Amino acid sequence: MINRVCIFLSCVFFLGGCGINNEPMPQIVSTTVYEPRVIPPRVIAPKQNSRATYGNISRSWYPPSQLEKGWRAIVVHHTATDFGNATIIDKWHRERNHWEGVGYDFVIGNGTDSTDGQVEVTFRWRKQITGAHCRAEPNNWANKDGIGICLVGNFNRTAPSSRQVQSLVKLIRFLQKRYGIPNNRIYGHKTTPGARVTECPGRNLSITRLRSMLN
Ligand SMILES: [Zn+2]
Incomplete structure (x- = not known):
């Protein structure tokens, strides 16, 4: 009896084979459709002018294009004071000299009233008008055609900070190229x-050394 049962079961197994193998593989159907993420390429707008040429230059250093004029020299000054910034010098020049305002185009701070090495741009540069920083013969040429840069400090007593010098070099390089x-x-x-005779910009700000740094 046991043998008959075994033969019967064997026949069923043999004839039917492995039911699992004969069934189609279950298909996993996901309702979520994964599409590759499409990342749009970054569009870099073409520059309208050459302002990208000089790297990380502050936009404020560029004068308005409709006012921009040619410049042919750079004159470096010191304030002959320990402190100051463009706003303070503007007040001095208005009140003491009765000028239209600060005489320079750029002021580079020493960490007292502006950040050490900070370059401030004045209204003279923004308007591209004649400076009031260096009366020179003939014909007041240095105020008309020279860009006035003033470093805060008295460089007969101290020296410009390394950040001031760094900013000065960077600014002058920009202006030279432009x-x-x-x-x-x-x-x-x-x-x-x-x-005219003056001690400005002080004995500790060497223009010879400055020029060598620009080479
Ligand atoms: Zn000066």
Whole structure:
């Protein structure tokens, strides 16, 4: 009896085979459709002018294009004070000299009233008008055609900070490239051709050294 049962079961198994193998594989149907994420390419707008050429230059250093004029020299000054910034110098020049405002185009701070090495741009640069920083013969040429940069400090007593020098070099390089100003037309106030006698920008700000840093 047991043998008969075994033969019967064997026949069923044999004839039917492995039921599992004969069944179609279950299909996993997901209702979620995964599509590859399409990341749109970054569109970099073409620049309207050459302002991208000089890297991480502050936009404020560029004058308005409709006002921009040619410049042919750079005159470096000091405030001959321990402190100051563009706003304070603007007040001095209005009240003491009765000028229209700060005489320089740029002021580079020393960490007192603006950040150490901070470059402030004045209304003279924004309006591209004649400066009031270096009266020189003939014909007031340095105020008309020279860009005035003033570093806060008295460089007869101290030296410009390394951040001030870094900013000065960066600013001058930018201006040189933009206006084609060679190193030999970068002056200290006192060595500007035709300028009146002055100690500005002090004995510790060497224009010779500055020029060598620009090479
Ligand atoms: Zn000066």
